[in-house]
Amino acid sequence: MSEIKVITSVQRRRRWRPEEKRAMVEEAEQPGMSISAVDSMMRLFLNTQKDIKRLNFFYLMGVQIGLVLKVLVFFLSMFSVRHQ
Numbered sequence: 001m002s003e004i005k006v007i008t009s010v011q012r013r014r015r016w017r018p019e020e021k022r023a024m025v026e027e028a029e030q031p032g033m034s035i036s037a038v039d040s041m042m043r044l045f046l047n048t049q050k051d052i053k054r055l056n057f058f059y060l061m062g063v064q065i066g067l068v069l070k071v072l073v074f075f076l077s078m079f080s081v082r083h084q
Contacts, residue, residue: 024038024039024042027041
């Protein structure tokens with residue numbers, strides 16, 4: 001009896017709008033290009049966009065945390081000055 005592999009993970013598929021599909025087909029029809037090359041470029045682009053969004057989120061969180069820490073230090077310094 002042969003092995004059966006059961007895939008239980010749920011992967012979301014990328015849904016392309018018609019104009020995106022049309023642009024990818026036009027790109028693939030260019031000399032020296034292929035569907036595989038366009039697919040690779042789009043995956044790289046999308047992963048880069050996700051990374052940029054992720055970095056922007058962490059940058060903004062860092063700025064917010066930095067501001068909160070500055071405010072806390074300010075209030076703690078005010079509190080310690082009053083109680084000396």
